[in-house]
Amino acid sequence: MFRRMTETTRLVREGHLLDATATIQERLGGGLPGMPGGTAGTTSTTAGGSRAGGTVTRGSASAGGDRRAYRLFVPTGLGPGAPLVVMLHGGTQDADGFAACTGMDEAAERAGVAVVYPEQSRSANAMGYWNWFRPGDQARDAGEPALIAAATRAVASELRTDPARIAVAGFSAGAAMAAVMGATYPDLYCGAGVHSGLPHRAAHDVGSAFAAMSSPPAAVADAGPVPLVVVHGDADPTVAPGNGEAVLRSALAGAEPGRLDRTTGRDPGGHGWRRERFTEAGGRVLAESWTVHGLGHAWSGGPAGASYADPAGPDASGAMLAFFGFASEVPAGRRVG
Numbered sequence: 001m002f003r004r005m006t007e008t009t010r011l012v013r014e015g016h017l018l019d020a021t022a023t024i025q026e027r028l029g030g031g032l033p034g035m036p037g038g039t040a041g042t043t044s045t046t047a048g049g050s051r052a053g054g055t056v057t058r059g060s061a062s063a064g065g066d067r068r069a070y071r072l073f074v075p076t077g078l079g080p081g082a083p084l085v086v087m088l089h090g091g092t093q094d095a096d097g098f099a100a101c102t103g104m105d106e107a108a109e110r111a112g113v114a115v116v117y118p119e120q121s122r123s124a125n126a127m128g129y130w131n132w133f134r135p136g137d138q139a140r141d142a143g144e145p146a147l148i149a150a151a152t153r154a155v156a157s158e159l160r161t162d163p164a165r166i167a168v169a170g171f172s173a174g175a176a177m178a179a180v181m182g183a184t185y186p187d188l189y190c191g192a193g194v195h196s197g198l199p200h201r202a203a204h205d206v207g208s209a210f211a212a213m214s215s216p217p218a219a220v221a222d223a224g225p226v227p228l229v230v231v232h233g234d235a236d237p238t239v240a241p242g243n244g245e246a247v248l249r250s251a252l253a254g255a256e257p258g259r260l261d262r263t264t265g266r267d268p269g270g271h272g273w274r275r276e277r278f279t280e281a282g283g284r285v286l287a288e289s290w291t292v293h294g295l296g297h298a299w300s301g302g303p304a305g306a307s308y309a310d311p312a313g314p315d316a317s318g319a320m321l322a323f324f325g326f327a328s329e330v331p332a333g334r335r336v337g
Contacts, residue, residue, distance in 0.1 A: 061151035071095035071117040075109045080160040083113045083326040088174030091129035095119040101309040107317040111327035116155045132176035133209035140184040167324040169193030182226040193320040195231040199250040216242035223250040229288045229323040233295025251287035270312040
């Protein structure tokens, strides 16, 4: 108990209030009355409403002696077997800010999907970036992938999620980490969404990460069997658009030649876009790519006024839920090939 209280004091002094609260809750025995029961490695904290409807709770999950907090959105009337999406924020963001910039709570409320937002600790990265570029954080059952997987499993167990209906997605550094999760946990995720990110193993340290952001890698690692949906702006000044193409190549590496459906569109007063969907010869969907013309480093279709959001783009949150099979298909525009 003394060791746990010392750890709690340290977390409070460093400003990690969610982690500190989770540690206290764990000591007191886990969840609050009326909330899902706790599981190994996770604790629930206070519950509150969401602008989207539904409820928001806080918790944390641990792996390898480390811990990360998370924000959990549960839509109204969620029942057993409903889907779960794991959303990984970008650098300088936190879980609440990422929920606000993506509008994913609102999309998930409409679709009946739960959403968990793991939050990077500033003690692990001072700017809040997931460390997707470090070798120790690019492998299964190690580092941050193990922590994200632990949060995924804990929440899925609490909500009695269908194991075949769990997906992961992210933006920027979170998108790069989503690519890592899809490649290293194909048994856990049915799909991965990579918005303004980089392919798995695009870098091995900070220097090579910055290099890859401006000069996308020519050679990419096989993304594995998990289908990928890629969204990238062709005016992104932070993560070069060629990285979206590199992520797509990683998803198609080693696949049998199949069908390509290409569609273009433009929302009234918004950005034009091109969507390409790739299926292998047997009909299985391998990947989908959205290139948004004029979009910078921002979440496409995010709410007006939110940081890192561009409301003039197509709805990336809706497109991802549709790609994962969790929601109705988004309007597809004009077929061109």
